[in-house]
Amino acid sequence: MKRAGKIFLENVYFEYDDSPILRNIYLALDEGEKIALMGENGSGKTTLSLILAGIFKPSKGSVVIDGVSIWDVSEKNFRKKIGYVFQNPEDGFVADSVFRELAFGAENFALPSDEIIIRIKNLIEKFEIDTEKSPLELSGGMKARLSIASALATGAEIFILDEPESFLDLRGKKALISAIDDIAAESTIIHITQSSKIAKNYDSTYFIQNGHLKTANSKSFRKIEPPIESLKIPARGSLLMRLEDISFSYVPRQSKILKSISLEIHQGEVIGLVGSSGSGKTTLALIIAGILKSQKGFIDKKCRVAIAMQFPERQLFADTVMEDVMYGPENLHLPDARISAEKSLEAVGIFSELWNCSPFLLSDGQQRRVGIAGVLAVQPDLLILDEPFATLDFDGTIRVIEIIKNFAQSGKAVLIITHNTNILSKIAHRTVAMLNGTIIYDGETKTLLNDKDLCERIGIASIDDNYI
Ligand SMILES: Nc1ncnc2c1ncn2[C@@H]1O[C@H](COP(=O)(O)OP(=O)(O)OP(=O)(O)O)[C@@H](O)[C@H]1O
Numbered sequence: 001m002k003r004a005g006k007i008f009l010e011n012v013y014f015e016y017d018d019s020p021i022l023r024n025i026y027l028a029l030d031e032g033e034k035i036a037l038m039g040e041n042g043s044g045k046t047t048l049s050l051i052l053a054g055i056f057k058p059s060k061g062s063v064v065i066d067g068v069s070i071w072d073v074s075e076k077n078f079r080k081k082i083g084y085v086f087q088n089p090e091d092g093f094v095a096d097s098v099f100r101e102l103a104f105g106a107e108n109f110a111l112p113s114d115e116i117i118i119r120i121k122n123l124i125e126k127f128e129i130d131t132e133k134s135p136l137e138l139s140g141g142m143k144a145r146l147s148i149a150s151a152l153a154t155g156a157e158i159f160i161l162d163e164p165e166s167f168l169d170l171r172g173k174k175a176l177i178s179a180i181d182d183i184a185a186e187s188t189i190i191h192i193t194q195s196s197k198i199a200k201n202y203d204s205t206y207f208i209q210n211g212h213l214k215t216a217n218s219k220s221f222r223k224i225e226p227p228i229e230s231l232k233i234p235a236r237g238s239l240l241m242r243l244e245d246i247s248f249s250y251v252p253r254q255s256k257i258l259k260s261i262s263l264e265i266h267q268g269e270v271i272g273l274v275g276s277s278g279s280g281k282t283t284l285a286l287i288i289a290g291i292l293k294s295q296k297g298f299i300d301k302k303c304r305v306a307i308a309m310q311f312p313e314r315q316l317f318a319d320t321v322m323e324d325v326m327y328g329p330e331n332l333h334l335p336d337a338r339i340s341a342e343k344s345l346e347a348v349g350i351f352s353e354l355w356n357c358s359p360f361l362l363s364d365g366q367q368r369r370v371g372i373a374g375v376l377a378v379q380p381d382l383l384i385l386d387e388p389f390a391t392l393d394f395d396g397t398i399r400v401i402e403i404i405k406n407f408a409q410s411g412k413a414v415l416i417i418t419h420n421t422n423i424l425s426k427i428a429h430r431t432v433a434m435l436n437g438t439i440i441y442d443g444e445t446k447t448l449l450n451d452k453d454l455c456e457r458i459g460i461a462s463i464d465d466n467y468i
């Protein structure tokens with residue numbers, strides 16, 4: 001029986017500036033209890049978890065861990081109890097080498113060095129982490145694996161996992177589930193998630209609604225995750241973009257990240273781009289968008305391309321949401337920039353009450369929506385979405401699917417990078433699969449996702465996998 005990791009929150013309130021986010025929160029968790037925490041984008045999940053972690057101080061109420069109010073104990077003692085996985089993996093990075101990153105938290109917990117080494121070795125193996133690169137040279141999914149492994153290396157009594165699965169590929173998700181199993185006997189776990197499949201593995205599920213924390217029942221799950229309807233996609237039109245024999249390396253004369261890529265994109269197409277973490281999807285997308293330049297090959301571009309980045313805060317920069325979304329159309333001297341920005345924001349479900357806020361004060365899911373609105377506003381002919389569904393709640397997911405459908409139906413094209421093959425099976429009539437920097441499949445989505453062996457080789461979930 002565990003003797004530490006008991007959590008008690010009573011009458012907790014929190015506001016950003018003057019707008020109330022959490023009200024009268026009550027939460028009592030026993031040592032070793034494991035819960036899922038759900039709720040819409042911007043509902044306050046991350047805020048609540050940062051209060052639990054002692055990073056945000058509530059305006060009212062008490063946070064007690066193992067019988068001690070966390071604002072009474074020295075920060076050092078309290079922090080040793082909690083391992084935290086940030087929603088955006090880059091937010092937690094402090095070191096310039098993978099080893100140092102993995103050791104940092106564990107060293108702060110003052111664990112003996114031989115124990116740290118054993119833990120790190122196991123986690124590197126479990127999460128298949130490339131130790132040759134610096135953390136910022138890893139692909140998005142590999143960064144997520146490193147950030148999870150760094151938190152787990154601490155062996156904390158309480159783990160707060162803020163949507164750790166968002167950027168993981170199939171192998172990463174399997175490693176995460178197995179790692180959670182490993183710590184389950186010893187730790188209290190609070191797992192924030194948008195996936196009811198994940199939530200069902202926990203003792204109980206809570207959700208935040210209108211600032212209040214409630215326990216979920218089977219009815220609330222149905223509301224959170226209704227089925228997605230299959231979309232009819234029109235046939236392909238004329239050529240928008242052609243890539244021929246493209247090769248690329250980040251570091252000149254070092255190993256090629258993309259090898260001899262050839263690809264055509266036509267009007268009216270919705271194309272999925274899949275592959276395991278580090279296979280080169282984001283790199284290829286950045287080349288198509290013209291952000292990276294290939295060292296070899298030929299690109300015939302007949303259209304305007306815009307990309308919504310894997311980590312949206314990379315593309316947000318202005319003082320307000322509206323200025324950010326208007327920047328693109330204004331910069332391109334498009335007529336009616338304001339109208340275009342308003343329409344785009346409404347399409348992603350960001351309404352006028354948030355238009356004058358700083359984009360950096362929004363939740364990760366809201367930032368993703370603003371990032372997508374920003375690229376919609378430039379009215380591209382080819383829209384590239386890199387992991388558009390990561391961190392989105394159900395409403396956001398449905399809105400983005402609707403946007404994709406409208407795009408294709410108006411004769412434009414969409415390229416979607418995602419590990420969510422369940423959504424792809426319904427909306428992409430063609431899928432391109434990458435393996436180690438080459439395209440190994442380019443054809444009908446359903447044919448690919450029905451081929452279990454091929455999916456396994458590529459490292460993606462097939463239709464039967466029904467994975468998280
Ligand atoms: N800025 C960079 N500098 C050096 N190497 C990089 C950089 N960005 C990515 N890489 C490397 O290029 C390879 C492909 O990465 P990429 O981000 O394209 O993968 P991905 O398929 O998008 O993966 P994920 O599903 O994890 O997002 C990886 O080996 C990665 O480590």
Ligand SMILES: [Mg+2]
Pocket residue numbers: 139140141281282283310386
């Ligand atoms: Mg990527």
